[in-house]
Amino acid sequence: DAGITQSPRHKVTETGTPVTLRCHQTENHRYMYWYRQDPGHGLRLIHYSYGVKDTDKGEVSDGYSVSRSKTEDFLLTLESATSSQTSVYFCAISEPLLQTSNYGYTFGSGTRLTVV
Amino acid sequence: AQKITQTQPGMFVQEKEAVTLDCTYDTSDPSYGLFWYKQPSSGEMIFLIYQGSYDQQNATEGRYSLNFQKARKSANLVISASQLGDSAMYFCAMREALFSGNTPLVFGKGTRLSVIA
Numbered sequence: 001d002a003g004i005t006q007s008p009r010h011k012v013t014e015t016g017t018p019v020t021l022r023c024h025q026t027e028n029h030r031y032m033y034w035y036r037q038d039p040g041h042g043l044r045l046i047h048y049s050y051g052v053k054d055t056d057k058g059e060v061s062d063g064y065s066v067s068r069s070k071t072e073d074f075l076l077t078l079e080s081a082t083s084s085q086t087s088v089y090f091c092a093i094s095e096p097l098l099q100t101s102n103y104g105y106t107f108g109s110g111t112r113l114t115v116v
Numbered sequence: 117a118q119k120i121t122q123t124q125p126g127m128f129v130q131e132k133e134a135v136t137l138d139c140t141y142d143t144s145d146p147s148y149g150l151f152w153y154k155q156p157s158s159g160e161m162i163f164l165i166y167q168g169s170y171d172q173q174n175a176t177e178g179r180y181s182l183n184f185q186k187a188r189k190s191a192n193l194v195i196s197a198s199q200l201g202d203s204a205m206y207f208c209a210m211r212e213a214l215f216s217g218n219t220p221l222v223f224g225k226g227t228r229l230s231v232i233a
Contacts, residue, residue, distance in 0.1 A: 030218075042224055043223040045222070058220065104166060106163070109159070
């Protein structure tokens with residue numbers, strides 16, 4: 001198993017404050033992803049990383065930044081939180097699927113963020 | 117245009133019956149993979165089944181099977197002999213560029229399945 005830990009699990013913050021969510025993995029996987037989940041929208045990609053200091057934007061990247069200074073940690077920062085960023089945030093890694101040449105995706109437990 | 121469409125926001129099924137959750141996709145890439153995930157009320161994302169675009173046979177994993185119709189661009193999930201524990205949100209997802217390194221998953225909006233005793 002991938003060993004993905006997200007922290008914090010829950011957070012309430014005020015509008016305009018900076019917030020950083022952490023995703024930590026223990027298995028040296030190269031690819032990591034941040035998604036947000038909102039009712040009626042499924043999961044939408046915010047940013048992803050394909051290596052240390054290599055990141056790219058996803059579908060809903062406005063208002064978010066990321067950093068990956070070590071393989072095991074992928075940080076998501078809301079520079080100035082807004083109520084529209086109230087959501088559940090999932091981190092994911094991709095790893096080889098058993099008995100195939102392709103990759104599966106394993107998700108962390110999620111962070112529930114409320115911006116008031 | 118949406119890449120993954122799940123047209124059933126919610127469904128009910130009687131315990132022990134089979135149920136099909138619909139998923140259609142849109143891509144011009146010949147190399148892609150289709151995934152189904154289950155999200156119970158506890159919130160975790162659980163991988164269920166995978167189908168590659170070049171796979172000749174439909175994928176099966178226990179009570180889950182994927183009805184892959186390439187020409188129709190559909191990848192429906194079939195759950196046989198439904199159990200109360202199958203009540204959850206189900207997401208269909210796709211990854212393109214299968215052999216060009218890793219690309220992110222794109223998700224549908226999900227179908228909430230409720231199993232009735």
